Amino acid sequence: METFLFYLCGGLMLGAAAMTVASRSAVAAAVWLVFSFVCAAGVFALLAAPFLAILQILIYAGAIMVLFLFVIMMLQGPVLPAEVAGRTVGRKALLALPAAAIAVILISWAARGREASFGATPVTGTAAAVAELLLNRYLLAFELISIVLLVAIVGAMSLGRNEEGQP
């Protein structure tokens, strides 16, 4: 059962990610990406991480993708035809070559190790268990990440501000 669910979630996630990269229109790419993130939540659930699965849907499929769709909506007219046909297939293949090389290295490294099967009783990452670590051992990281988010908010506001005289 777990095997079936892994191949279902993993396969759908990978396929949706590939469709994101291959989509001609940015809106279609965004919708495929949402689908991919929902499948990623399934993968997290299989890894005994229910809290991460919920956050994945809330943050990625919810907040981040809404941001993407808003920007696509703002830019849509000029963006969609902007994907030029200038690149030949050969040029694309050349550009994908380093990606393929890295993938071969990563996959062979992943497959090299001994058969590392998971323990029978997983430590389930519930909200309470993760919060315990987050607010004790990793408190400093937690505070620092909130500063990162604060800077991001201020930065996004100052960058996105509409100066006078501009449309």
Added chain:
Amino acid sequence: MTVGLTHYLALAAALFLVGMAGVLIRRNSLIVFMSIEIMLSAANIVFAAYSRLHGDLAGHVFVLMVFAVAAAEAAIGLAILVEIHRRRRSVNVDDLNTLME
């Protein structure tokens, strides 16, 4: 064969490949951003898989950090994109070559 660490690592490697190919091939910077999110997702899966292997939840904490950084990156990156679009009327990465000229 039961699903083990190797399966999750292979899935993450394949996802990372897809994201990286997107960054290298696509010209629409919105889709380049989405490809970066795919690569971050691949990293998250590796964190969660090793967390499961060692029975230690520290990996989950770092997935949360990656979530926060990804959110910050998307907010800032898209704001920069809107600003670029306002000035150059384009989001094609090939058009952004001022420093090359």
